[in-house]
Amino acid sequence: MPQSESAVSAGLAAAGPFSDAERAALYRAIETRRDVRGEFLPRPVPDAVVRRLLEAAHHAPSVGLMQPWNFLMIRSPDTRERVRQAFEAANAEAAALFTGERAALYRALKLEGIRTAPLNICVTCDRARGGPVVLGRTHNPDMDLYSTVCAVQNLWLAARAEGIGVGWVSIFDEGRMRAILGIPAGIAIVAYLCVGYVDRLHDRPELEVRRWAKRLPLDDLVFSEAWGRTEAADEPVAEGGIAPAGGGQS
Template identity: 65%
Template sequence: MLAQRPSPLVHAEPFLPSDREAVYRAIETRRDVRDQFLPDPIPEPVIARLLKAAHAAPSVGFMQPWNFLLVRSEDKRRAVWEAFNRANEEAVTMFEGERRERYRSLKLEGILKAPLSICVTCDPTRGGKVVLGRTHNPRMDVYSTVCAVQNLWLAARAEGIGIGWVSIFHDSDIRPIFGIPDHVEIVAWLCAGYVNELYAEPELSVKGWRQRLPLEELVFEESWGERKP
């Protein structure tokens, strides 16, 4: 008699209330951290858990297009900070009047303060030329990589680790520092480190840059612009 193969399916019962609340707490208290980083190094087992969580993200066609470049070297982080600083000076000129001065007052990165940076990339060639699910939307590989970033971010919150996403730089300034191939897209530069405190609300909200939009204004029913009575 042939041995019965174990089922590839698992039960999908709801989480216990305490587990469910922990998931929602991580989502609701996650913050983009810029200046609250402690100098303490993140232990390797914790980094491994964060990367495992990121690698568990969904991806179109199961192509798993991400890579995670860990950067601890102060010299390389300083080179990235210099790239940020040049781009940030360009960004200042894009705002006018009071908005420009408020922009200048914001702390927008923690590249040198956080003990670890993680450069998350997307390799669009990983699944071959034709990828299931990407046939009609070529950006699905990047969207998948962003899911990995979010997984890492939520896992970090559960570990007491702050994450700051830096996006103000020219790829052409970052790529040669690390030898990143031309076809690989840089999706996120993440600063990571332990924190003792987090803002109760998003920092840009606290500092008056923008406020959270009411959810009911963003939800439509059946047709664009149609809301529940």
């Protein structure tokens, strides 16, 4: 027998906008979040704070509520040193892919804080969790990976609110990392994070500060109804059949 409407509604809570202060704090966390590499302080992150970060990550949305994530906590200097060596080997390979001024700039960038951050977290995705058929994943098997990335973002934003920096290290050989951390086959490595307190952050993304790249204009990335169709193309045609200035598809 299907549940009655009243039984279903009993599990609902009131929804509405946050207060102005709460909303401002949320957007501030989003807009000032940075990929931290060289600003970590040696101060340990208390267990209670780490727990709050993990709870935030664990409250991320996941396809079919499969919650595919695990969080491997890494504090040992020996383990972190082996991870750093794996990074250095992969980073040398990556540097060889760039030429000219780009190569020189790449070699000048600091791309990890593995040893200086007091806590490292490897976030993984158990691709078998939830069984062979998962609601919402039937036609896109990568939804579990996307769900795990949502957990990473939740952790990152919560960390920003706590005054804690996070750096995502993506330059490593996966096989070597699996061997160091004992990660079995079937478990995907999604993110290796360096986590620690910071007392200052770049006011813009560091790669923008270092002139490696810059933020693209949002308006260039927003389409309407079909790929490549700009919002301006959907503006109503002015009286007389002449499109407003700037209208039409580019």
